[in-house]
Amino acid sequence: MPDTKALSEPQKAMIRLGLARDIDLALHLPLRYEDETRIVKLRDAREGDVAQIEATVTACEIAYRPRRQLLVTVDDGSDTCVLRFFSFYPSQQKALAVGTRVRLRGELKGGFLGWQMIHPSFKPAGGELAAALTPVYPTSATLPQAYLRKAVLGGLGRADLSDTFPPGVTEALRPLVWALREALAFLHQPAPDVAMATLEDRSHPAWQRLKAEELLAQQLSQLLSKRERADLRSPALRARPQGLHEQLLAALPFKLTAAQRRVGEEIARDLARNIPMHRLLQGDVGSGKTVVAALAAAIAIDAGWQGALMAPTEILAEQHFRKLIGWLEPLFAPRGLRVAWLTGSQKKKERTEMLALVASGEAALVVGTHAVIQEQVQFKNLGLAIIDEQHRFGVAQRLALRAKMKEAGQEPHLLMMSATPIPRTLAMSYYADLDVSTIDELPPGRTPxxxxxxxxxxxxxxxxxxxxxxxxxxxxxxxxxxxxxxxxxxxxxxxxxxxxxxxxxxxxxxxxxxxxxxxxxxxxxxxxxxxxxxxxxxxxxxxxxxxxxxxxxxxxxxxxxxxxxxxxxxxxxxxxxxxxxxxxxxxxxxxxxxxxxxxxxxxxxxxxxxADGFEIARRDLEIRGPGEFLGARQSGAPLLRFADLAVDTHLLEWARELAPMMLDRHAQLAEKHIARWLGGKSEYLKA
The missing domain is CATH 3.40.50.300 (P-loop containing nucleotide triphosphate hydrolases)
Structure with a gap:
């Protein structure tokens, strides 16, 4: 990170906007464009047009009603237009003296009652017209557009934009015939004859190239973090015949649904391997996720390890605690085991007692809120971490729970639960590093x-x-x-x-x-x-x-x-x-x-x-975009800036197919591609 004390205000503003590297500048794309490539006549203009005209000032005065303003009338030979400035300097008034020829640009209002522009930009008439559309960039108050345009063009010229796609892959998708450098150069300064609609809806081939690049970076980083996790080790947790898992199944006051049995088996298979489980259990409201979590915990406890369940609110944690105590305590008592309860509002005496139970291993299962990950909580041997409503927790909190395992080079199995079903495109992109289990039926006896x-x-x-x-x-x-x-x-x-x-x-x-x-x-x-x-x-x-x-x-x-x-x-x-x-x-x-x-x-x-949770989730994604589903999962990690999951599914499927081949056969290109698009942010995807 550069020493910000030595930087100018615009440079500091650029760093705040995340524009630290040349590639960041090259990928900082315009919000919209202004057409300064031609002069139009007022007689040919339409209401609401943003037009550039050349005209002579015929009147210039300060009016005081309804408020102080500078009123300037100009004539371009075809019609007249009134310019209104509600804030102005004497220098501007001087530059708009009667008889001066000026080039103006602004939104035209009026028409029938005469044209007017409010606060147009202006400069002396004459001089060359722009050769391309003028980009307008996302910026901040201390970062003028002119400074940013110059910085972006500099970054674009210096950045390494060499192709990171493996040879032969662009032929499969027609829109990818544009190279990255060509696509970026075009999007920063489009030719005036481009169909504006293709820039606005991002269907232009230059946009398609950028979306494909971004989706590939996301797929590569997700797959890489999944593979890196496969190199870590976890305890292999297996259910014993006539053990706690079977006893719990027999003691439950209801029968499991077929979906609960299926996802229970998927989780049990993961736990039996010595590679960390990283599974998302999703199921609609009331589909019975807690009992599946209890059965997973029973397997871990049976194998001699501890389980922890963390929920975002005390009320939710207590709901789980009550259910788990009802199911497990009768089975725990003969074994000298307990279910511990940890929350921020606990009295000191109760908390101290619970901490001792967790540290000794007598508390085989720990249920609570964020309190579970606090520093003073020391597990004897945490083997399974369960996080409910996982999108309500941040990356740091999930990492803190996984760090509760003391054995070097090992980490606990992780089961995340969500009652917000995740639409398919989201599961393929942001959740590509997770295995997903779905409870897709409700228990019998539920009324619509x-x-x-x-x-x-x-x-x-x-x-x-x-x-x-x-x-x-x-x-x-x-x-x-x-x-x-x-x-x-x-x-x-x-x-x-x-x-x-x-x-x-x-x-x-x-x-x-x-x-x-x-x-x-x-x-x-x-x-x-x-x-x-x-x-x-x-x-x-x-x-x-x-x-x-x-x-x-x-x-x-x-x-x-x-x-x-x-x-x-x-x-x-x-x-x-x-x-x-x-x-x-x-x-x-x-x-x-x-x-x-x-x-x-x-x-x-x-x-x-x-009432179908999956249909609700699909529509929510359409209405609101991915942020609602991801919650704090992506703290610090990149939401897609350019691609749109609702319309770019074909590119997502292409990137998903290409990523494993690229990691296997073109590892250096893959590494370069991730570094270009994500920089240091890819670390966050590993939580």
Whole structure:
């Protein structure tokens, strides 16, 4: 990293933008382009055009109504145009003196009432016209476009852009006939006759080359990290006949579904090898991932090793803890083993006791939140690490859990779980380094949840419905998007909703749960709701994942238009867990204009149309892009900048096929390609 003290402001700004190497500059592509290659006449222009004209100044004055502004009238011989400057300097006023010929560029407004431009760029008329479209780059306040354009062209000239594709591979894909240097040179300075639409939608062959390069870099780095992991060692964990695994299967109060058995066998095969398992277990809300994790832990414990399960919230960790204790403690007791509980809100005495159990190995399974990875937690012999809702954890946190194994050159097997199913294109790209197991059926006895969209103006009807559910002995969730009032978003907060429902339902216990509450208070509220004494729970999204109350039959989501699709699906999955007919009401507010935004409408429509988690995930990817699914997995690692998984599947499949061949037969080219595109960032992909 260069010594930033010796750098100018623009140089510091470039480093902040990640433009440290020549290749970074070469790959810093324009947001849009300005056409300074031709002069147009005002009579030929259309409303909304960004046009470049040459004209003579016919009037220049400062006006004070409705606010201070410089008004300049120009005539290009075909029509006149008024220029408005709301902030200006005396030097600009002087440069626009009456009689001066100027070249102007700006967006034309008006037409019928006369043309005008607001804050156009201008310079003296004459001089050569640009030979190519002028790039406009993503930048910051301290980095002028002119400086950045010069720096980018310099970087483009110096960068090593020699071909890293193995010989003969570009012929397979027509759009890849452009070389990288040719593609970049073109995208930084396109010819004026290019069809702008092909630059904007990135379908131009120059763009295709860049997307293919980027996807190949991603595939190579993922595959390389997978192969490097295969060189590491883990303990081979095998289930013993009549051991803990078989005893747990026999003791469960339900039968496993075929999907649970299948993924259980996939995990057991991984654990039996001495190569670290790196598996993602995905399954829709309520598909029974916890029991699969418990069976995996039983195999590890049977082989004499410890297991750890880390969840992102205390409520979710406690849900797992309760289930695991119920299933495992009766089997643990005769063996002198325990399930330990670790969380940030624990009293010192309890925490010290738990730490001692973990260190001695008496705690065969450790369940908790981030507290599990803190420095003072010392495992005797961690063999299996399980991370629930893995996208909620960062790279550093996952690495910290894997580092809890003391044996040099070894690491624990890793099982990651997610209730947000991952669309196929995402599994092929960002998750290419993982083995994926999918539970694709729900346990029997689950009732389908009816989803209804209801406008906020009909809240009274919703309250009536709640009253009817309570009369039948059922329980209700009401979820709000914010904890406290915000000036920017005038939302009814959880506290106000709690008060309104308490007033509307006299004699009914209505609870309130939000993330600012102290842990003991949260615990007390949850146990009242879980125990059935509390009929209505008003909550922020802390109940999104893992809460299991089979008697709850109605979920009301307030301001549903403000939630993400996966989050809405997760919340809906909190009901329909028992035999009672269940419903999810999406209360939406259409806003001042009485209209819902396009994205919000698409999300709510998807929720009403399907309950299939995979279809929901596919639509969410279409609407929001990959960030929602990846969460903190990619902290510091590169999200795709150029390729779009929704439209570039053919390039992704090509890169996926090429990557193993390239690593096997062209290792140096592969290494050069990864270094060019990812620099030091590829390390993050290994978590």
């Amino acid at each position: 949840v009816v989803t209804k969209l209801i406008a906020d103006s009909r809240r009274d009807e919703v309250t009536e419905r709640i009253r009817a559910q309570i009369a039948q002995g059922r329980q209700v969730y009401w979820v709000c998007p914010l904890i406290e009032e915000s000036e920017a978003l005038d939302l009814t907060n959880a506290t106000a909703t709690h008060e309104a429902l308490s007033a509307a339902l006299p004699g009914v216990m209505v609870g309130l749960l939000h993330s600012r509450m102290p842990a003991p208070e949260k615990k007390a509220v949850m146990s009242l709701f879980t125990g059935g004494q509390m009929s209505v729970l008003v909550s922020t999204t802390v109940i999104e994942v893992g809460v299991d109350v089979p008697n709850a039959s109605l979920m009301v989501i307030e301001h549903a238009e403000r939630f993400g699709l996966s989050q809405l699906h997760q919340l809906r999955g909190r009901v329909g867990r028992g035999a009672a007919a269940s419903a999810c009401i999406l209360l939406y507010s259409a806003g001042d204009a009485g209209r819902l935004g396009e994205t919000a409408r698409a999300r709510l429509k998807a929720m009403a149309e399907t």
